[in-house]
Amino acid sequence: MIPAKFDYIKASSLGEALTLLQEHGDEAKILSGGHSLIPSMKLRLATPSVLIDIGGISEMNTITEEGDEIVIGANCTHHQIATSDLVREHVNILSQAALCIGDIQVRNRGTLGGSLAHADPASDYPATVLACEATIVAEGKDGKRTIGANDFFQALFLTALQDDEIITAIRFPKVSQGTYQKFFQSASRFAVVGVAAIKKGDGVQIGVTGVSGVPFRATAVENAYDGTSSAAKHAMDGVDDIISDHFADEEYRSHLARVYVKRALEAL
Amino acid sequence: MGTFIGKPIKRREDARFLKGAGRYTDDIKLPKMTQSAFVRSPYAHAKIVRIDTTNARNMAGVVAIYTAEDGCGEYGVPCGWQVNFKNGETMREPKHPLLAKDKIRHLGEAVAIVIAETLEQARDAAEMVEVDYEPLPAVTDPQKAMDSGAPLVHDEWPDNAAFDWCIGNDRAEVEAALASAHHVTEMEYRNQRLAPNAIEPRSYIADYDVNAGKWTLYTSTQNPHLIRLLLCAFVLGIPEHKVRVLSYDVGGGFGSKIYHYTEEALLTWVSKEIGRPVKWTSDRSEAFLTDAHGRDHVVKSKMGFDKDGKIVAHLTDEYCALGAYLSTFAPAVPTYLHGTLFQGVYTTPLIHLNVTAPFTHTVAVDAYRGAGRPEATYLLERIISKAAKEMNMDPAEIRFKNFIPPFDGVNEPGYQTQVALQYDSGNYEAVLKRGLEMLGYEEFRKEQEEARRNGKLLGVGISTYIEGCGIAPSAVVGSLGARAGLYEVGAVRVQPTGKVSVFTGTHSHGQGHETVFAQFVADKLGIDMADVEIEHGDTDQVAFGMGTYGSRSLAVGGSAIIKSVEKVLEKGAKIAAHKLEAAEEDLEYAEGKWTVKGTDKSVSFGDVSLTAYVPHDYPEGLEPGLDFSSFYDPTNFTYPFGTHIAVVEVDSDTGKVHLKRFLACDDVGNVMNPMIVDGQIQGGVVQGVGQALLEEVVYDEVGQMLSGSYMEYAMPRADDVPMIETDRTVTPCPHNPLGVKGAGEAGAIGSTPAVVNAVVDALSHLGVTDIQMPLTPQRVWKAMHA
Amino acid sequence: MNISITINGKLVTHDIEPRISLSHFLREHLDLTGTHIGCDTSGCGACTVTLDGQAVKSCTVLAVQADGSEVTTIEGMAQGDQMHPIQEAFREHHGLQCGFCTPGMVMTAADILKNNPNPTEEEIRHGLEGNFCRCTGYHNIVKSIQHAAEQMKA
16 A cells, blocks of 8 residues: 655744645645554545654653643654653543553554544544643644634534644643543444543533544533432433444444443542 | 474474564565556446546556456456256356456456556556446345345346255255254344455465566465466466466465465466566455455254254255355355254254355355354354253253264264264263363352342353364365365475475465474474475475365375375385395384394484485385375365353443453364464464454445455454463374364354353343344344343 | 665665655565565554654554654564564464564564563553454463563563
């Protein structure tokens, strides 16, 4: 399997990457870990004529503590996130989610920013990003902006990122208690259902991935939460656009969502 | 047990594999070699309206592009086995064209091949070949393929049947016995379609030497000689002695690399056209679409019992998919490799199986690890466990009640089944007893009750299988429709220094022949293993052999080698007698030397070898040399058997099955290398677990494949399975010199029903009696809530 | 594009199309055919090598992305005739049959043991989730890695 021809440019700084992206417009794709992009290019499902490799931009490869937030560079790999002491201590749920992704080799290459920008509806991070109310930091020709988790995921494989923007970092509020519970699709090991739940005061915040074309906050559960797991029955209230395939049809997937929300609430 | 036989000798193949120095076909690069890429149909059934290669031909690096209109259109790959209709009508047998002409009959069928200097260029140009199709309705389900009005795969025949077939007792007699049976258990299900998925994709290099007028075909095949024969005599019409087929290291086969594929023939043809070597290596997407699949039987079955739980009759009707074209062994799989095992390990007095085998708009279905026997075993072992439940009997008890009593095939005769075969030797009670012991069956049942009280869904499943392998007597398979003999060849060439080269017509693609064959040859000759080298996979070196499949290598191939070893020793004794000035009958052979009985006068194997090639002082009238080739054609198949037991826990919320333990007590006859036998069983078991829980090729209504990559086709990974606990009993095969039966497929045959039985057992108190494979969490959960 | 990669300790400089994956580069341009391609889309793990010390699926890394890096392939594991303890352990415990997935298994095992010198059976199985083996049922692969862990501690 060989991708169609393309030009490859390795950006040495964010500024350079942004300039290149502006220059090449629709023709270009950003290459980070490449673990979604390269296979789809090999299958010739994606045929960008320019790849802008941001993998070498070291300013996007750090994990830092900034007040009440942990700031994770978009280039951080799943392995970095799973094993970072800062993440483990302050946003443990994120390291749990990172450890559920793919396998050792995939975690060594795949990045947080890449995964979020790709917005695969069965990917793991969105549930945690939503539950934690993380903010996505993006930069484009008009400068830097932050996008709230709730506004970020817009449709199947579609986010609030503009064509000229690159995710540079994700800011996670510190979380005292959180859990990520996942039901694995047996072939791809992506999430049939992934539920992230965190404690916030007396309440909970719950993000759900895998179930719908767009990951969502289980607000009905959050509203009904009474300290027990009984609110889990509301996990699918108001959810449409439910994914159906030969591993899980709508009925079963909806059932799993309720089960995994319950498990998440019990694990909190 | 000898010095080497029966010992867990470490494999001599391993060093090269572990260092990355294996020689798989795709590793080979020849001077001036070109690369190729196929243009394949995105439809399962379509008319080809137009193919335009103009733009593609102008692409950089393109050497040639061929469609069916470009000279190769007349060639087609034949089938190797003929099964005629019950009414005597000849099997319908379309030639499988090397490239599709006018019509597409399955997704991924090739319409053009692009040859270029590099793989990148070949792919780029293939993208530029324009093909217009007119899509047509397709049928992929074997039962629906027989509905009136179903889309026809081949327009020349009035329906999709390739043949129909039956075996066993008179149907009316079986039906009558069922009608008067105390209890009848019924099952309807689909033994789902599987993709073999050897991790090495198929790979071929064809190299035509214009000066010598000879071809060399490097191919990832399990059976080089058969490929050469089919290629030369039945496809391209080229002289067999002008073709050398080489199959070095092959990365797994599981059946999928037995067959002669169209790509092999096409590349061979192309190489002469362009006068250069040409390589093609399948990618994984192509493998899903074009490697022969396995299983795909739609089954309807009834088994009748008397009031004591003894089986009185068994009647089954099946629709078995063949795919769009008949692959090499395809007709044999749902018939002679399947129906002949319907006796199982039980004394069932009346059996009838009826098979309808239609063409479908899918890739071919052929032998996949076990080939017909897993399908038979699945049916028998599921239905008997289902019957036990219905009759309120223990699944072990019902089996003990119905077992064929032990027989060794020497003092007691073989067991004549109702379905043509005569079993060689067996002790079925022993393997079940041992299996139950390994688990601690009684204890487990108590634990299960306790678990149920605590709301846990724990289950145990038993399967006691028999299989027929060591395939097998040429006259028998010939009478059953095989177009080839199924003997094996083995040559022993003793070199002047006493070093030994062994040539076998079998092929090793993971089984460890280089080690195991050297073990018994060294033992029989009383020499060091290091002095024995095993050669295979080269049709120029080895006489016409039949390759490796059907767990036949040791039972048939090993026996051929033994015959040659015996000839070496026989002739060696003549030379030794001459050297020792003694009579042959006064000599004994041990530890690599001939000794005059009762004396210390001896001559070594090495001395005799040298004398054979330097025959200065030599027996009168005896030919020089010590080099023998033998063909071994066995008198019967071999019949390994065993008990597999699975313990599962089902997640009551999700239906997910956790395989907690897997125990296997197998009897594969005598064991040459226990380490390798255990490895074969462990691997086979996990493949069978894959069928039970994970694997399925899914086509939609228009024949698109929904499971064409590792993102959708689930196979067992390391964390899906536990350690496999193995033990064995030994009931030697009475009719081959090593007493071996074969171990390659047993694991995959016994394990699948054990796992499904365990899951159904775990859920039986919820009223679950059957679940369609694979037992995905969704299917299990839905069964629990049906 | 011109790239320089240190492969098994040797600096290699090559002019290469950006679309060539590291696996393809190793096999076709450097004749390091021990790295195998089973699926080419990061599903099977046969192509696993280490890139700057970490196991990666070389089919899903472009060769140009590896520019300036250090790569170890299966050919770089043994020191002359002396096999790496992981390789030795696979031989000792029959951790391979057809040998095709083996290089990827060995390279992945190296990553598992680097990060966790005392893995449990469960941790080993979890660590191998990105590598298919169709022959062994994983039983002896897990045993091999357990044995290698003991040997490497000793």
